[in-house]
Amino acid sequence: MADTTVIAARRYSDQHPGYRLAYAGEAAVPVSLLTLDVLAQQRKRLPLVDEFVLRLADYGIHKISNMAAVLGIDAPTVSDAVVHQLSAETIEYRPDSLGGHKVLLTYGGQRAVEELSTITPQRTEYQSAFDRLLWKPTPHSRSDLVTRADADALGMLILPPARTAEVATSDVTPRRLNLLLRQAQQDNGHPEIELLSVEAITRQPRLYLPAVLLVFISDTADDQRFNLVVDDTLSEPHDSALHQVGGLERTKIEIAPAVGEPDLPAPLRHRRTPYDVVRDLQRRADTPPSDDGTPSTGLSDTEGHESVTARAELDALTVRSVPLFEHRDLLMTALETACIRFLLAAPFVRDAVVTGDFIAKLETMLRRSALTAHIAYGLGSDLIHSDNSALGRLRTLARRYPRLTVAHVADQDANILIFDDIWVNSGFDWLSFRDQPTHTYRPEEGTLVRDKAHVDEQYDHYVDLITRADTAARR
Numbered sequence: 001m002a003d004t005t006v007i008a009a010r011r012y013s014d015q016h017p018g019y020r021l022a023y024a025g026e027a028a029v030p031v032s033l034l035t036l037d038v039l040a041q042q043r044k045r046l047p048l049v050d051e052f053v054l055r056l057a058d059y060g061i062h063k064i065s066n067m068a069a070v071l072g073i074d075a076p077t078v079s080d081a082v083v084h085q086l087s088a089e090t091i092e093y094r095p096d097s098l099g100g101h102k103v104l105l106t107y108g109g110q111r112a113v114e115e116l117s118t119i120t121p122q123r124t125e126y127q128s129a130f131d132r133l134l135w136k137p138t139p140h141s142r143s144d145l146v147t148r149a150d151a152d153a154l155g156m157l158i159l160p161p162a163r164t165a166e167v168a169t170s171d172v173t174p175r176r177l178n179l180l181l182r183q184a185q186q187d188n189g190h191p192e193i194e195l196l197s198v199e200a201i202t203r204q205p206r207l208y209l210p211a212v213l214l215v216f217i218s219d220t221a222d223d224q225r226f227n228l229v230v231d232d233t234l235s236e237p238h239d240s241a242l243h244q245v246g247g248l249e250r251t252k253i254e255i256a257p258a259v260g261e262p263d264l265p266a267p268l269r270h271r272r273t274p275y276d277v278v279r280d281l282q283r284r285a286d287t288p289p290s291d292d293g294t295p296s297t298g299l300s301d302t303e304g305h306e307s308v309t310a311r312a313e314l315d316a317l318t319v320r321s322v323p324l325f326e327h328r329d330l331l332m333t334a335l336e337t338a339c340i341r342f343l344l345a346a347p348f349v350r351d352a353v354v355t356g357d358f359i360a361k362l363e364t365m366l367r368r369s370a371l372t373a374h375i376a377y378g379l380g381s382d383l384i385h386s387d388n389s390a391l392g393r394l395r396t397l398a399r400r401y402p403r404l405t406v407a408h409v410a411d412q413d414a415n416i417l418i419f420d421d422i423w424v425n426s427g428f429d430w431l432s433f434r435d436q437p438t439h440t441y442r443p444e445e446g447t448l449v450r451d452k453a454h455v456d457e458q459y460d461h462y463v464d465l466i467t468r469a470d471t472a473a474r475r
Helices: 004-012 048-059 064-071 075-087 107-118 148-153 174-188 236-244 266-271 275-285 301-316 326-337 356-366 388-400 452-474
Strands: 019-042 091-095 101-105 122-131 136-138 193-203 206-218 224-230 319-322 341-346 372-378 404-409 416-419 422-425 446-449
Touching (some): 004 019, 004 224, 048 101, 048 107, 075 091, 101 107, 122 206, 136 174, 275 301, 275 319, 326 341, 326 422, 356 372, 356 388
Parallel strands (some): 372 404
Antiparallel strands (some): 019 206, 206 224
16 A cells, blocks of 8 residues: 555655655644534436526516516526426427517426425534634544544644634634535536525534645755645645644654764765755656556556666666655565565664554565564664664564564664665665654655675674574573
8 A cells, every 4th residue: 555655755855856755754634524513415417597587577577677687687697597488398489479589487497496396494413624724614524533532643733723712603604615515416427406594503523634744944944844735736725724823843754964874885885875865766667667568548658758767777776875755665565565574673662653554564475484683773872762662563473473583782883774685775764654753754865775795784683683682592
């Protein structure tokens, strides 16, 4: 399953020239799920003038000039409505005995007038989501929302509301609700309903809409900007609303300088393709041609060929920069593709990363008969910042699969990810990126190495470290 945070970060990481992405994480927009006591009626399908043409013809007024006089509008407007209803076969336009014409209802017209006369308002319940950051109704259903407990378990950053008060009936006007309702009914084809008034709000539990918060830091490290991605799209209204309630200060997020990746051997450092070149290739490769080998709609042959070429060039780089947003993607890629070896070393282990989905991917990987896996945690850091439940899930899996070794390494060492013949050298916290011990985040950039000799060297070093730690723990 695609990681929405990775997608958003990759898509919008270059949103602000002169700034670099420093944080990308799940956020939770506060929402009230309102149950409303409303007065509603079936929406009339006819334009207002067309409706009155049918009603007046039924009442015995058959001349266009007389209809216009009764309605107080010009005759051409009534004539247009008559033409519309002639096409709908609800009326006939017949000659009269005085040399003019008269409007008469057909059987279909009589049925239409009967239906119009039976439309009466009814009191009913209606459910609507209310965005507490924007402070207005929003077109989301219960299935789009999560509870506070779910948001906390997923490590989402809870965003502040515009107000702490409960939603009042004056905040949910029929006009706003009808705009949302009209769009929803057009999409799903349900009978059109018009809300006439909101009588009361009977329930309003507080839930959360998943979003992605992107934080950028300037190249001079003296300014920050942020964007909220809602429904996979940058949401300027949410950006403005968060600014109005205090911006990043209200989220308590702090961006600190990157720890930086461990030193690379000089030969690799000299071969390393820098960030700007990698991002240019990634941007060019992100719009691939269609599956049949031809460019997708909207791409010229040249553009389609360029995306394939850029992807090939990116895959051919043996030592290259890894932007912040790509770390999570690489970890998921490692779990899904590793065939021979998998090694991960990180200081903290958090529930927000070691989820049921993560464990399922790890278990699937461990079923590959030729694969050996090692996971180290601690690396000289205080274990108070790791979640016992997450560690328990990893240890349980290690007991079921002898090819997995999970060990606490007390010695200080670098974070690392190795899968098959790929090594990612970085200061990124691989197993706590969704929920740091504090709200301090660092714009970590890493290096991906596809050089088997150097990958083997790093792998052997960490396997020895993990094996010794595991042996000591078993004594």
